[in-house]
Amino acid sequence: MGDCLVLLHRTTNNGHRSFLQQQQRKDSSFPTEYRVEIFTPDYAENPNRPKVTRAPDAIAYGKTFDVATNAQGQDVVVRLFSPGFHTHAISMQQRMVELEVKKGAGQGAYTVTAPPRSSVMQAGVHLLFIVVGGVPSEGVWVKLA
Secondary structure (H helix, E strand, O other): OOOOEEEOOOOOEOOEOOHHHHOOOOOOOOOOOOEEEOOOOHHHHOOOOOOEEEOOOEEOOOOEEEEEEOOOOOOEEEEEEEOOEEEOOEEEOOEEEEEEEEEOOOOOEEEEEOOOOOOOOOOEEEEEEEEEOOEEOOOEEEEEO
């Protein structure tokens, strides 16, 4: 396990056992683990992390749109990510598409081509990331239609 573990239940509640403790039997062959590991990548605290300074609210299939970042670099990638939905620790319909990028007019400006059709990326609200030198920005929400 990593350096930071969080216990998801309290051991007592005004002298009563918590609900999670009541479900644990001491003779259980398969005890349930109530810990989670928190992963924090190195770039999360990087002061030079890229930031999306301009992005449209909505984009259309096969059309170009302009984005801008505060970061400079030769290795610039723009990705569209669909987080999908989650149930029972399973993620459904997750998808990430790397978009075609060309240098735009101005410092940190880029012209990006949206996915060509819905079979590549379904319509809906997705996260847009600008990745510079392997370090991603925080995502911004855009609607693809």
